[in-house]
Amino acid sequence: MIALSKLKKNLVRNEDGATLMEFGLVVGPLMMILLGIMDLGYQGYLDTLAKSKLHEVARDASTGEMTVAEIETAVEDGLAALTLKDAKVTVTVKSYFDFTNIGKPEKLTTDVNGNGSVDPGDCFIDNNKNGVFDVDYGIPGTGGPDDIVSYQIEIETKRLFPLAKMFGWSETMTSSNSTAVRNQPFGAQVDLVETCESTL
Numbered sequence: 001m002i003a004l005s006k007l008k009k010n011l012v013r014n015e016d017g018a019t020l021m022e023f024g025l026v027v028g029p030l031m032m033i034l035l036g037i038m039d040l041g042y043q044g045y046l047d048t049l050a051k052s053k054l055h056e057v058a059r060d061a062s063t064g065e066m067t068v069a070e071i072e073t074a075v076e077d078g079l080a081a082l083t084l085k086d087a088k089v090t091v092t093v094k095s096y097f098d099f100t101n102i103g104k105p106e107k108l109t110t111d112v113n114g115n116g117s118v119d120p121g122d123c124f125i126d127n128n129k130n131g132v133f134d135v136d137y138g139i140p141g142t143g144g145p146d147d148i149v150s151y152q153i154e155i156e157t158k159r160l161f162p163l164a165k166m167f168g169w170s171e172t173m174t175s176s177n178s179t180a181v182r183n184q185p186f187g188a189q190v191d192l193v194e195t196c197e198s199t200l
Contacts, residue, residue, distance in 0.1 A: 035161045042160045043173050046082055050153055051177040053078040058151045058181040061093075061142055068093050068141055075153060087157035094150045095143025095183075097127055102150055102180055105135040145186050152178040 057074045060066060066074070072091045079089060096102050108116070110123035118124055118133040127137040143149050155175045164171045 032163065032166065035163055036167055039160045039163070043175065046079075046155065046157075047175045047177065049082055050075075050079060050155055050175055051179075054151055054153050054177055055179050058149070058179050061149070061151075062181050062183050064142065064145065064183060064186045066142065071142070071151070079155070083155065084157050084160070087155060090154045090156075092150075092152040092154075093142055094138030094140055095147045096138055096150065096180075097147065099148050099180065099182075101127070101137070102148065103136055103138070106133055106137045143183055145183055147183050148180055149183060150178060150180045152176070 053075055057066075057071055057078070060074070061071050068091075071093060072089075075091050076089050083089065101107075106127050107125045108118065108122060109125060110121070112121045113119060124133050126132075127134075127139070138150060153176070156172055157175075159169070159171060159173055162171075
């Protein structure tokens with residue numbers, strides 16, 4: 001009986017393996033936090049370098065010597081070492097007459113009934129020369145001399161670690177960046193054209 005009582009006391013006081021148990025309780029949440037931080041860090045790093053690469057390519061393209069295909073290739077090649085397998089990199093290039101009109105509709109010069117939309121008899125500046133009133137008149141491509149070119153990049157890729165669902169995140173992450181650069185004056189800027197809707 002005394003031996004049994006002594007054994008119980010020894011078991012209660014014995015702390016062998018306590019550290020291992022505590023580590024086992026902490027290591028799971030700790031690893032999740034560390035992997036989450038690394039995933040967010042990768043996303044921020046990719047976003048920053050994508051923006052830097054986009055600025056670099058935009059400056060190079062402002063001389064008018066690069067096609068859209070060459071711009072896309074330069075951006076993709078510059079990010080190839082950073083993006084994961086099967087990452088989708090989309091580059092959109094549009095030109096505008098000036099900075100103030102980026103993403104804006106074409107300007108109405110005559111609004112017969114004053115409703116702010118193009119109706120028969122109304123006239124507008126047809127910036128992209130397609131004969132149609134556009135709410136964003138950006139012209140696909142690198143534009144001409146002194147034009148403003150808007151460059152947008154979107155990267156869609158899988159996450160660094162397959163733990164997104166545990167954090168309530170999407171399994172893919174998207175990074176978007178844009179910049180606008182004025183082309184060099186390598187020629188004369190093309191004048192804008194006024195177009196009128198037929199009254200017929």
